[in-house]
Amino acid sequence: MPAADADRGDRRSGLGLQQRRALNHAAIFLTIVGLWELGSRMGWLDPLFYPRPSNILRSFWLIYIENGNIWPEIYSTASLVLSGFVAGSVLGVSLGALVGLNGMVRRFVKPYVIVLEATPRIAVAPLLIAALGFGASSKIAIIMLVCFFPPFINTLSGVVNVDEQRLELFRSLGASKLQLMRKLVLPDALPVIMAGERLAMTSALSGALVAEFIQRDQGLGALIMTYTRNLNMASSFACIFTLTILGFLIFRFMEWLDRRIAFWNSEEGLQRVGARRRKRMEGLA
Amino acid sequence: MSDRRSSSYALAYWALRALPHLLLLLALLPVWELAVSTGFITSILVPPPSEIIASIWELYVLDGTIYPHFLITLTETVAGFAIGAAVAITLAVCSALSETFKRYVSPYAIVLNVTPGIALTPVVIAWFGYGMGSKVALAAIISFFPIFVNALTGLLQVDRDSEEMFRSLGASDRQAFLKLRVPASLPLVFAGLKIGLTTALIGAVVAEFAQATAGVGVLMNRFSFQLDMGSSIATLLSMTLIGLLLFYAMEFLDDRVVFWRREGRRSVVSRARARRWAAKFGGHESPETEAASSK
Amino acid sequence: MNMPTQNSGQADTADQAADAGAKDAVVAARGLSKTFADGTVVALEGASFDIAPGSFVSLVGPSGCGKSTLLRLIAGLIDKSSGHLKVHGKPVDAPRTDVGMMFQRATLLEWRTAIENVLLPTEIKRSLTKEDRRNAAELLRMVGLHDFRFSFPTQLSGGMQQRVALARLLQTGADVLLLDEPFGALDEFTRERLNVELMRIVAEVGATTLFVTHNIAEAIFLADQVFVMTPRPGRIASIVEVPFERPRSPSLQTSPEFNEVVAEVRDILGEDH
Ligand SMILES: Nc1ncnc2c1ncn2[C@@H]1O[C@H](COP(=O)(O)OP(=O)(O)OP(=O)(O)O)[C@@H](O)[C@H]1O
Ligand SMILES: [Mg+2]
Numbered sequence: 001m002p003a004a005d006a007d008r009g010d011r012r013s014g015l016g017l018q019q020r021r022a023l024n025h026a027a028i029f030l031t032i033v034g035l036w037e038l039g040s041r042m043g044w045l046d047p048l049f050y051p052r053p054s055n056i057l058r059s060f061w062l063i064y065i066e067n068g069n070i071w072p073e074i075y076s077t078a079s080l081v082l083s084g085f086v087a088g089s090v091l092g093v094s095l096g097a098l099v100g101l102n103g104m105v106r107r108f109v110k111p112y113v114i115v116l117e118a119t120p121r122i123a124v125a126p127l128l129i130a131a132l133g134f135g136a137s138s139k140i141a142i143i144m145l146v147c148f149f150p151p152f153i154n155t156l157s158g159v160v161n162v163d164e165q166r167l168e169l170f171r172s173l174g175a176s177k178l179q180l181m182r183k184l185v186l187p188d189a190l191p192v193i194m195a196g197e198r199l200a201m202t203s204a205l206s207g208a209l210v211a212e213f214i215q216r217d218q219g220l221g222a223l224i225m226t227y228t229r230n231l232n233m234a235s236s237f238a239c240i241f242t243l244t245i246l247g248f249l250i251f252r253f254m255e256w257l258d259r260r261i262a263f264w265n266s267e268e269g270l271q272r273v274g275a276r277r278r279k280r281m282e283g284l285a
Numbered sequence: 286m287s288d289r290r291s292s293s294y295a296l297a298y299w300a301l302r303a304l305p306h307l308l309l310l311l312a313l314l315p316v317w318e319l320a321v322s323t324g325f326i327t328s329i330l331v332p333p334p335s336e337i338i339a340s341i342w343e344l345y346v347l348d349g350t351i352y353p354h355f356l357i358t359l360t361e362t363v364a365g366f367a368i369g370a371a372v373a374i375t376l377a378v379c380s381a382l383s384e385t386f387k388r389y390v391s392p393y394a395i396v397l398n399v400t401p402g403i404a405l406t407p408v409v410i411a412w413f414g415y416g417m418g419s420k421v422a423l424a425a426i427i428s429f430f431p432i433f434v435n436a437l438t439g440l441l442q443v444d445r446d447s448e449e450m451f452r453s454l455g456a457s458d459r460q461a462f463l464k465l466r467v468p469a470s471l472p473l474v475f476a477g478l479k480i481g482l483t484t485a486l487i488g489a490v491v492a493e494f495a496q497a498t499a500g501v502g503v504l505m506n507r508f509s510f511q512l513d514m515g516s517s518i519a520t521l522l523s524m525t526l527i528g529l530l531l532f533y534a535m536e537f538l539d540d541r542v543v544f545w546r547r548e549g550r551r552s553v554v555s556r557a558r559a560r561r562w563a564a565k566f567g568g569h570e571s572p573e574t575e576a577a578s579s580k
Numbered sequence: 581m582n583m584p585t586q587n588s589g590q591a592d593t594a595d596q597a598a599d600a601g602a603k604d605a606v607v608a609a610r611g612l613s614k615t616f617a618d619g620t621v622v623a624l625e626g627a628s629f630d631i632a633p634g635s636f637v638s639l640v641g642p643s644g645c646g647k648s649t650l651l652r653l654i655a656g657l658i659d660k661s662s663g664h665l666k667v668h669g670k671p672v673d674a675p676r677t678d679v680g681m682m683f684q685r686a687t688l689l690e691w692r693t694a695i696e697n698v699l700l701p702t703e704i705k706r707s708l709t710k711e712d713r714r715n716a717a718e719l720l721r722m723v724g725l726h727d728f729r730f731s732f733p734t735q736l737s738g739g740m741q742q743r744v745a746l747a748r749l750l751q752t753g754a755d756v757l758l759l760d761e762p763f764g765a766l767d768e769f770t771r772e773r774l775n776v777e778l779m780r781i782v783a784e785v786g787a788t789t790l791f792v793t794h795n796i797a798e799a800i801f802l803a804d805q806v807f808v809m810t811p812r813p814g815r816i817a818s819i820v821e822v823p824f825e826r827p828r829s830p831s832l833q834t835s836p837e838f839n840e841v842v843a844e845v846r847d848i849l850g851e852d853h
Binding site for chain 2: 655656657674675677679681683684685687689690691693695696700701703704705709712729730731732733734735750755842
Binding site: 021024025028049091107111115116118119120122123124125127129130131137162202205206209210213214221223225227228229231233235236237239240241243244247248250251 | 305306309329330337363388389392396400401402403404405406407410411412479483486487490491494495503505506509510512517518521524525528530532555
């Protein structure tokens, strides 16, 4: 009975559960932002170090529109990330598959993999910069390096952990090594490989930032560094939130890619591909 | 006595396993050395092994320069990890217990996740100074998310049948949480902790790259800019050591806590419980003679 | 041993029967129905029956006919949509500790040894006593796993795990036992052996038992009564009396009388079974 009453009450005020929750979210967010702003204006938070939300908003306006100086930096970082990611992860997947195929090679590579896995790959950044010099090539090398590992390791483990029974099935069917790879091992390992690619993409952005922090010439990392050193914290935060948006876009993109490629892991994917295949089969019949 | 013998067997076994690897390495080293000395590989890109070994000897044995830096980075990593893990697990437990809490906290966790934590490096240094504080803070920030998300996933995924079994026994929510959900989540929690440990090390080192007075990251920066590649790689090795050390410490804990997932540990724990049971409640028969650990 | 004919008669005069049921019935249902939330799936419709103390009832029927639903209703794990349901004369409105349940999967806690798993039900009610521990050890002996008390579930075979689950069920002290295809995942031999063991143990503790299975012969062999269920909507099509004396030996299953009962059940289920 009370539930029904509450229901009616909601309808009267025109608010469903969804809207009420959205309102709560907004209220919480505004309270945090408001307290921050207030704290800064009242002098509890040093505005030099903890920029006011209003100042951050102004910085957004400045760096995006009035000066527009963030665009080339975004372009620089994004293009580095993309090229490094593609090169590194393609290399990772192919080497992973190669190493995974041969038990002998696998055994000899394993200790190095363990050691390299324990090493923070980003830490090689200064070394690569010293070896390759300042500029884009050392940055891309760093991104390639951090992007290489997750797909490499995941491909390796995905290829190795194929279900024994299915392997036997393929063998009993007289499948060739190539068929085995294409029709069983790779599809089976795909979800794991994609998980590796996602990790790689996240590390790619971090790798680019570290390279830019050290080189301090171009890109969002360098920009954040410069702004922070000049104690222009509001602009630094505007850059960081830009990275949040960039990170979010990358995240959604990888999710989308994952759903496309490893479609059999989601209900929606199954239906989509199922319908397409049915159409194709009917066309053939 | 028999213990000592079996452990020496184990040692021999491992030596035998490691032998081919060592041989391969020993065979490769001269090739590498030769390739560099004949100029086939430029020595600035890849220093010859002799140089690396000389640097290791100098840094680790002759003057031991590396050790204070090693300790500082290790401390920063562990402290940052501990803070990040404590906050992450607390929030994960709260989120698992309260749907409302989860609903209103998760957006912020997601924002934190998609922002590359590394981007905060300069800001964190501005906030916490050039000393260890900023390194600990960055390590904590970037190790937070993997731990949080693993712990929460673990706590939320419960086997439906087990859940129903608990309800049919009339278990309270608290009992179901403590006796079912928490233990069932532990494997994932530990998986998260292991990832968090690696990320914490990255956080500490990157913060050291950016601005610091001590730590292996500083050393690494310095040697690289002097183009002393041998010492750079020797320093890199110390980071690998920190990584391995922490990883195996966590692995050890994982082994003890999540013993039921470990082939070898199960029978050990099973025997120990049988003994404890007999000592506490008395057995009609000695558990040692029984097939408690059979199969 | 049980009084089926009068009870089925009473079910027709639904209204007074609803608050009464048979005087000594352990489980009494009148017009019991369950529709799942989306409103389209009628999992169970108009089930009426009485189950006498100490009797063994088998539920057979094709997949999706509402067997598990009926069990979960009696256990108080889900709420009924309409009708009446009483266990020990009291309406069921929450999970009850005088009703114990066992599932197709053993649902043992991997981090507990066999005996610690058996002790779980007691632990949930109160703190353990020496008596509880002795009882649990005794139950494990009863299911033939005394030597494996301190083994972890992953060290046991599937059949052994189910026997631990059975011991845990008995440890609850419940006198109404609900078993949902408890041995369904096991091989034929193990299942048959466990069935015989189950029959013996249940008779020993004098519990009232509801046993779900897909196997008609198994259902008849074990039970005093077989509830034959049909799907869409799920309902109890008929209650078949099993006339054979106890104790029964496996050779009973080859006798012509036994096959007659099998044929009768098969008939009710229709062509598709
Ligand atoms: N939680 C639920 N939500 C919606 N529908 C359900 C739910 N549980 C069961 N059903 C539906 O109720 C019907 C009966 O299900 P039930 O599990 O009782 O069948 P069953 O006889 O135990 O089948 P099986 O022999 O396969 O175990 C099915 O059509 C099923 O789809
Ligand atoms: Mg069922």
